[in-house]
Amino acid sequence: MTSYDLTTPLLGRDELITWDVVTRDTGQILATLHNVDAVHGTYYLLMHLWVNLFGDSVISMRLPSIFAASAAASVVSLIGNRLFGSRAGILAGIFFALVPAVSRYAQEARSYAFVTLVAALATLLLLLVLNRPRSAWRWAAYALTLIVLGLLHVIALSVVAAHVCLIAAHARRDRSLWWKSALALLAVAALLAPFLQLGRSQATIQLGWIPKPDGWALISIWWDVCASGACAGALLTLALLARSPRRTPLLLCAAWAVLPTMLVWLASQGDISYFRSVYLLFTVPAWALLAGAGLSAVCRSKRAAAALLAALAVLTLFDQRQVRQPFDHDGPIFQPPLDYRAAAEVIRKHHRPGDAAVYDREHAWKLDAGIQYYLPRDLTMRDVFLQSSPRQVNEFSAIDCPVPERCLKGEQRIWLLAHGADPDPLNAINQGQASALRHDYQQSWTQPVTGMTVTLLVRNDQR
CATH class of the missing domain: 3.40.50 (Rossmann fold)
Incomplete structure (x- = not known):
């Protein structure tokens, strides 16, 4: 799904920035990041290595994002398997792959598919940590993944709010989780602090054009995050049907789906707005997990589940075609489109x-x-x-x-x-x-x- 019609959309302005930066030498990239766009610096450095190896064709520059989105679908399935069972996990992975926004950003030479992958991976690692909270290696792996997430995109660290909810639920049985998680999160904060400060100093230059969101933006953002009103409506409906014999799976997914958006909206009420749908793409796995659990709960028959998945694929077909239009990668931000x-x-x-x-x-x-x-x-x-x-x-x-x-x-x-x-x-x-x-x-x-x-x-x- 993600690789279909890969070269039809022209490179958008953001992708042209990627190309411009990653074709500089390493010293120039680091000097540029000191002045602008430090928050994407890790992605630029990784893509610099990739382009040196595989060239700067459209396919080459977009291929890493396709790999990241495909890997994210697998991680979503693994999380779903742990939270709701194997059937719900498979359905969640399919739901994730069917979301038009996933295809859209899997075909863009930017960091957002990677951010989504690492946010999902951090969540999976937290589940593994809570299964064996005495393992220092698991805590280290979880903290390291959060550091990578922050280096890829600072705003995605708001997923930690959902993680804290999950940790709090488990801490009722094991109070040591409080100090262990606090130690891990403090280490992450300390290591990321200089990077966060640099990013903050550049925020006005980078984000000054984003309008402050009103109350309606908080509601309509769900449609934009999915790049499809029909898909967002279907995911929300199925999410409301999600069931689990345990409360923590539903708590985690609901918090992951909602809390980051709320936090970013609140943070955007100040001098700088961070409220863009693409910055919240990392919440899509949570909606896919809830939808997979909901479909698994209401459809015991494999044929019925397959029929509903096929219906969703048809329902989002127009939006899937839309995100593959020649000028879609500049979207409504830059008008008119340029050929x-x-x-x-x-x-x-x-x-x-x-x-x-x-x-x-x-x-x-x-x-x-x-x-x-x-x-x-x-x-x-x-x-x-x-x-x-x-x-x-x-x-x-x-x-x-x-x-x-x-x-x-x-x-x-x-x-x-x-x-x-x-x-x-x-x-x-x-x-x-x-x-x-x-x-x-x-x-x-x-x-x-x-x-x-x-x-x-x-x-x-x-x-």
Whole structure:
């Protein structure tokens, strides 16, 4: 399910950031993380190793997320087997795999599938710890997994709230769990503290665009987390039917499903909002576990359970297709969508040695990276108005020439990649750059593609 139609969606802006960062050398990556996006630093370093080994094709960059999502489905099944029995565990794993958001982020070169996997793995390890609480090695493994989780995405540490509920339930019989768990969690907090502080210092830059959530956002987020209203409704309905002879399995899953969302919502009422559906993807396993337990409780027949699973698959078919649309990876955040692939193909067909390029960085963030990614690697063009590239300044954004006229080097042909579909593409770019180009160049021809315009400019003396 997760690997189907893997290459149809274009790389989104976040994925282009991944590509930009992981293709830098290790020293540049570490310097960049000191300035921005430290919370994704562990993922970038891992992907840096992966890309060095397997290349930076779309398939290669997205394949680790597919592996992580597939492994997460297996871990969900193992948790379900421990909590509700083997049948419920298998159903939970299938439910997890059917959630459209799981497919969506399994096909994205970002950390969220890994975060979901590690959150589920930490929960499984806690269950193993509580089965043998005297094992120091199990406590160490659990603490180490939480450290990895925090290094992958700080917000996912809110899953610990559900873990504390489970520990409290077991501590009624074994009071030593209080000090053992406190020791483990304090060690995690101490080791992550410098990283958390760095991430906090960058939060305004990274998250300043996310709106503060209101009460309705707390309700509607469930639909967004699943990337499907139908799927969210089905999971919620089946979750309400979940039954267990013990209270702790239901307590853990309910707390895992609800508490992190509540905590992130509350934390987002301050100066910085953290309330994005993708940040809460790690709660989907809890809903899948409850749904698996609910279906197992109401359907004793394998045929009936299979029929309901098939019905859910059909019910979410539209949403599964939707998350595989060419521009879905930018979703509603970046509008309009930009067809880098089509624009790069236009340039590839008509390119001549010595051609240069001008990118509209003022109105379309990462347009330059998108075009450069989809161009053949041996096709290079001088970025006319670029003063410092993102990797040169250890940032995500480039710095343009302050005096555009001084950056023109007499190129005979310049490709202008401008946001939108203005009949005069020079109107769409920085007006200082436009004035410099109008003085020496004229428009030869223009071809619109989705979200942008590809224009060939030629020097006046070549007309």
